[in-house]
Amino acid sequence: MPNKLITQENLKALVNELAASYDVFAPKRENENTVSFGKLQAFEEYVSGVLLTNTTAKDKVYLQSEQLFQYELKKDTVEFKEKAPGKEAVIFGGRPCDARGFDVIDKLFNWSGYEDGPYTGGRKNTTIITVSCEKPETTCFCTSFAGGSPADGKGSDILLTPVSGKFLAELLTERGEKLAAKYSKYFSEAGEAETAAKAEFAKAAEAKIAKKLDLAAIKKNLDASFDSFYWDTVHLPCVKCGACTYVCPTCYCFDITEKKFGYLNGERNRTWDSCMSEMFTKMAGGHNPRTDTKRRFRQRFMHKFRYHVDNFKEELCTGCGRCIRRCPVGIDIRKVVEDAK
Ligand code: SF4
Ligand code: SF4
Structure with missing residues (x-):
C-alpha cells in the first residue's frame, strides 16, 4: 500500500x-x-x-x-x-x-x-x-x-x-x-x-531495546517446568493485586454476570477479570483448582509463553513492559520466564 x-x-x-x-x-x-x-x-x-x-x-x-x-x-x-x-x-x-x-x-x-x-x-x-x-x-x-x-x-x-x-x-x-x-x-x-x-x-x-528474549528456549523450559520447585519461591513477593493483568494490552479474561430486572427480563454483562484473583477459578460447587498464589502466578506466565503459543503460534505478550513498571513489588516478566526451569 x-x-x-x-x-x-x-x-x-x-x-x-x-x-x-x-x-x-x-x-x-x-x-x-x-x-x-x-x-x-x-x-x-x-x-x-x-x-x-x-x-x-x-x-x-x-x-x-x-x-x-x-x-x-x-x-x-x-x-x-x-x-x-x-x-x-x-x-x-x-x-x-x-x-x-x-x-x-x-x-x-x-x-x-x-x-x-x-x-x-x-x-x-x-x-x-x-x-x-x-x-x-x-x-x-x-x-x-x-x-x-x-x-x-x-x-x-x-x-x-x-x-x-x-x-x-x-x-x-x-x-x-x-x-x-x-x-x-x-x-x-x-x-x-x-x-x-x-x-x-x-x-x-x-x-536501543535493551533486552531480547530467546522465546524458543523459554517455551522449551516452560514445557518442562510445570511441577518445578522454581514456582514454589518465585511467586513469594507477589501481593496478588492483579495490576499486571489490568494494564496489559493482551490480557482478556472476563467474568459474566446476570442482572434481573423483573420476573421475565434482565441483562447479561461482561467485566474484566484477572487470573491473579483467587475467585477467578472458583466454581459454582465451591471447588477451586488454583487456591494458592503459586498456582495463579504460574498460570499467568504459562498462559502467555506456553499455552497460548501452543494454540495460536504466538505469545500472549507484545513486550510493552507495562506489567514490569506497574508491579508494586518489582516482578519482571522477562526474568520470570527466562529463569523458569
Ligand atoms: S509486557 Fe507483555 S505481559 Fe506485560 S503488560 Fe506488556 S504485553 Fe502484557
Ligand atoms: S502486579 Fe506484581 S504483585 Fe500485583 S499481581 Fe501482578 S505480579 Fe503480583
Whole structure:
C-alpha cells in the first residue's frame, strides 16, 4: 500500500477535524501523574511524548465492563436485544506494542467459528493510528516477538513515523487507506527517501531495546517446568493485586454476570477479570483448582509463553513492559520466564 507524508501542522488539523466527527481517543493527561487514553476534544490535549500510558487503548474496544445484551421471556420464545453499535472511533497516538495487542486478541475474539459480536463490532468501528517510538523505555522488549519493533505496523491501520521533520504515514489496511483518502487534503505523496529514512529510524530504535528474549528456549523450559520447585519461591513477593493483568494490552479474561430486572427480563454483562484473583477459578460447587498464589502466578506466565503459543503460534505478550513498571513489588516478566526451569 502507498506511503504518504503529513506535516505536524496538518496532523494537528487532521486530529481536530477527526474529533468533530469521531470519538478520538489519545494519550491525555488525567492528573499530574497519569496519562491515559482519553477522549480528545482538541489536538492540544494530546500528550505526545509518553510511550507507556497508564493503561492501554484496549479498553476503548474491549470495555472493562459492558452490557452484552438484554433479554425478555415471551410466551414461546426469548427475545434478545443486542447492544447498539457505538460511534465510530479513532485511537490516535498509541504505540506499536499497543496496536499489536489488538492483533493478538482479535484472533481470540474471532476463533474457531465463534465471533464475539461486541468486540468485533468495536474493532470494525475503530481506526488505529499509531506513532513509532524513537526512544524505547528500559522495560520495552517488543523486538523479542516475530516482527516486533518500535516501528512495527502490526495491528495499526496507519503508522506514523517521524522523518525529516514530518511524519511518514504508512497506510497498512483498507480502513487506513479510506481514512487517508477521506482527508486527503492533509497528506502528500512520500518518496523513496522518506521510506528509506523510516527503515533507518526503525533500525536505530530497535538497537536501543535493551533486552531480547530467546522465546524458543523459554517455551522449551516452560514445557518442562510445570511441577518445578522454581514456582514454589518465585511467586513469594507477589501481593496478588492483579495490576499486571489490568494494564496489559493482551490480557482478556472476563467474568459474566446476570442482572434481573423483573420476573421475565434482565441483562447479561461482561467485566474484566484477572487470573491473579483467587475467585477467578472458583466454581459454582465451591471447588477451586488454583487456591494458592503459586498456582495463579504460574498460570499467568504459562498462559502467555506456553499455552497460548501452543494454540495460536504466538505469545500472549507484545513486550510493552507495562506489567514490569506497574508491579508494586518489582516482578519482571522477562526474568520470570527466562529463569523458569
Ligand atoms: S505481559 Fe506485560 S509486557 Fe507483555 S504485553 Fe502484557 S503488560 Fe506488556
Ligand atoms: S502486579 Fe506484581 S504483585 Fe500485583 S499481581 Fe501482578 S505480579 Fe503480583
